[in-house]
Amino acid sequence: MNQTKSFSLFTDFDIDLFKAGKHFQLYEKLGAHPLTVDGVEGVYFAVWAPSARTVSVIGDFNYWVQGENQLFVRWDSSGIWEGFIPNVKAGTRYKFKIQSHNGLITEKADPFAFYCEMPPNTASIVWKHNYKWKDDAWMKKRAKVNQLNQPFSVYEVHLGSWRRPGDGRKFLNYEELGDQLVEYVLETGFTHVEFMPVMEYPYDPSWGYQLVGYFAPTSRFGNPDQFALLVDKLHQAGIGVILDWVPSHFPDDAHGLGFFDGSHLYEHPDRRKGYHPDWKSLVFNYGRNEVRSFLISNAIFWLQQFHVDGLRVDAVASMLYLDYSRKDGEWEPNIFGGRENLETISFLKDFNEAVYSNFDGVQTIAEESTAFPMVSRPTFAGGLGFGMKWMMGWMHDTLQYFKKETVYRKYHQNDLTFSMTYAFSENFMLPLSHDEVVYGKHSILGRMVGDEWQRFANLRLLYGYMFTHPGTKLLFMGAEFGQSSEWNFEGSLDWHLLQFGYHSGIKATITALNKLYKSEPALHEKQFSPEGFEWINYSDHQNAVLSYIRKGENAKDDLVIVCNMTPVVRPGYRIGVPAKGKLKELFNSDQLAYGGSGVVNDKAIKIDDQAWDGRAQSAAVNLPPLGVAVFKISK
Template sequence: MSNVLPHSLFTDFDIDLFKAGKHFRLYEKLGAHLIEKDGVKGTYFAVWAPSAKAVSVIGDFNHWLEGDHPLNVRWDESGIWEGFIPGVDQGSLYKYKIHSHNNDIKTEKADPYALYCEHPPNTASVVWKLDHNWEDTGWMGGRKDKNGLDKPFSVYEVHLGSWKRKNGNEFLSYLDLADDLVAYIKETGFTHVEFMPAMEYPYDPSWGYQLTGYFAPTSRFGKPEDFMVLVDKLHQNEIGVIMDWVPSHFPEDAHGLGFFDGSNLYEHPDKRKGYHPDWKSLIFNYGRNEVKSFLISNALFWLDKYHVDGLRVDAVASMLYLDYSREEGEWEPNKYGGRENLEAIDFLKELNEEVYKNFEGVQTIAEESTSFPMVSKPTYIGGLGFGMKWMMGWMHDTLTYFKKEPVYRKYHQNDITFSMTYAFTENFMLPLSHDEVVYGKHSILGRMPGDEWQRFANLRTLYTYMFTHPGAKLLFMGAEFGQSEEWNFQQSLDWHLLEYDYHKGMKTLITDLNKLYRNHPALYEKQFSAEGFQWIDYSDSENSVLSYIRKGNRSEDDLIVVCNLTPIVRDNYRVGLPAGGKLVQRFNSDYKKYGGSGVSNKKEIPIAEKEWQHRSFSAEIRIPPLAVVVFQIL
């Protein structure tokens, strides 16, 4: 006699939606759910395994032996196996033992919908019920007014395992981070934090980008509720939460999604579409309805159950193109003869439609490195529907430019100005991310030329240029205080550097840049619109000087930005201005408190009615060496 009682959480409508690829709350049905049936407490299990001929639940409650708890396959050809096991309680470890029709292969798989997983390298799923008393009503109720495209968006990118460690080299827990990390982000003034993948992953060197537990926060740092505490505390401190999300590929680990029921269930069966040669991982079958339901359900899960404010979607370019990282003959054109992956494109559009339809005030952000059109435009006009896109071209050109000795920069003025020719084709986020500080690329500080003073001055200039350039901002942890070495995921950031004045000054600079960004609407109200930017002069390559206006909704909020990209002080430098009055300095990256030389301007500079740079008014200013100065007209 079976120890499994018949039970189902599925209605016929649920099954119809699942088969049609339209069920986007699958986490409420599939997986392990603690319930009470006829007065008996236990757990309902449900798993999708259409190619299986038998599925059993094995776990610490039956000595990991199959046969005691066989699940029943549904009659409706959905491929779902389900049943209720009395007495299985919170914290029980389990897996699915799957017998396949395919050559009688037997596999032991973790639950794709598990809410909690064992601490790696152990691989079992854990029966769990999410239970947290949220205290972020204020944030969630007003989120649309804080998380919009016309609001400051300054993101601190964090790898949870290496931001800071304790007791030698132990991880901080989610609860530790809820104290230390939240206080630090609040102090430095970032508006958002972005977590590199916090879902369960088996292999530390993957940094979390090869997932096996899509619905479970990694147990490395604590329980699921502990992660909720971290998100809750961030929200209570007015900090938005973005999570990296990886629908582009998954690893081949034996307990994971690969070859799940003895067939290519989650991955595309054609290796040309289902295997990623660079990452040696499997690619989802975006054309399979049930897989699409799995992925979109997973995206909505984090927004629903964990109150997350945005998803940064990893490796979108690899999804969009059939020939991504493939040689001729290793890919097959689509039905129109093109290289676009039409099924992945349709999936991304539907993903974004569902996210924005179901959750007010959230954002999706594409990490997309090609010139694929309209990534951050609405689907109803033919776009992919993302809220923002990483501006990889800006990142590459800017770092290439700043790496050059200032004496040569006059020959490369176009490198630093080119971004403005396409800055408003998408809603761009400017990323100086983890990818730029690994694999021999050096830290951002390590790229800067010159002696110690010049390296820090260059970095201050780069950051101030970044914060006054149109678009949202993203800095990887450690960049805000001038981390000297490349990022190492196996250890803490070099916090001892803050004992030194230049590094301390860099952190102060970033804190003040975040204040500048938050406090001046001209820097964010029209950050994705050509109306929010106007060149004063981009052609002074001889002096390597740039000048431009940032504009908000009101002209009185406009800011004048002047960048000196050489270590030569520019005295009596005349700048064309849009109006008369007085020029007041609002920011100067050369202040001594940042480690600068202290070259500055008078509190108020009279504006003359003298035509200059095709403008009716102008003023003479002093531009400090390797610095950016920001003014306002009063």
């Protein structure tokens, strides 16, 4: 029998930081760490369990017997139990068995485990990270390519249902995903991928948003080194990687964080703050310093250990408001009588400051669905400190507009123009995400009106409008080729649709728009600045036409965009333009190659000295039916 030996990786300074909520590399101390002590190989175990009377490590090495390997509690009231167990090796399964002072016994997975058993099994696995990275070129340049004045075209992916193997296995593994996803993202031209949560989760229908193993890539697709290989392959291809991160809530599974040591350790003890009624899950106690250290360490871990380029933070609105999804009497105001969760606000600021002060070229992105102010403004200016925020209002208004029959669109022009009244109040990312293609909402294609040709033309128009609207872009997998059905996490995307012309035309449209977004400075250099946008005419509601200018650092890069929201072809449609010369068409969503009818401007258009739209010059262009045309001024 291997007796537990007293040993510690913690210094007094570590403990001080932990108690202060400022230890952001706890994963180097807590958890299971293979090492050599006095010439003997084994594993150092450490766990935070301040309400415990005893803590034992149970696992393959002691036949899962409680008491065989008890840990030692530290003397400093930190609540940390630790010890070194000789001859335990990487790959060993284990859990912590905790006897509380109230007599309750819990059997828990390691909150800091780097690797977990394949669900539905629930044990943690000792793991030592050994991956040798080959992404030096990417890491050196990402501080430039991930700046806010650079193109961010994000492909949102659920790894379990993007593509299935077809050989009887349920999933592609990380290595196969690396090969196939890299090829596809390069082909379609996205700059980044965003993975829905890859941290270990027990329940497939949660899509990964109910996390248990916060420090472990899910074992569904392989081990942690294989996940690192996936990220590495994307980086070597020049593709950034963003992870969904869920600090908002966690499930109450018996082996998880809930009631961890017989007390409300990670969750808030007041049910009004510690329980989420929508998701029937537990909410972190953001006012507890040790919990803040846990969460911020987790964010730092993915950025440090797996070279991740950004974190999209899920459900921020649910964190910010004490009354979120709660009725009167189910919440308590803050000390100022307001409904804002002051502890959350403080935590989010600390999180963003820790991320941006420790890493160059990373971004944090908030999924925040309300008008909470200054989400993407620096903390020193009073903001929450995120780099970007999802533009949920734009998404909602735009999809509502495109559901309307075209004959009625002239009455609803404001659905599209309203976004420009607040477009620069935050650094907005325009999302058409997984949330918009589930629960009876239909696919994005399914929202489009008209006959078959019009539905696909509307979709191309929507994407053209999206890519020329200020802000960065996010598109959920399948939408890039016009997936017909709602997303089903239990199956693959309908890749067979690409054999049909209209669907392959949508993919060609997205490919062209990604190329345009990346190659034209006017579409990204000032995407968060009012200086980067100017209306030409937003009031031609009778024809349901919008025209506007996108601007870069140099006037020579300016683009003129015209959107025709009806199926009526409009030859010789006159628009005011900002300079003399000729208009050259760079993109037209009605090209035959995209499945359109071919109403394009294939020759340069002379700009006339005819005043129009309040400008001294104008030009007559051919407007495609349900189409968007993008022009550049040349001499």
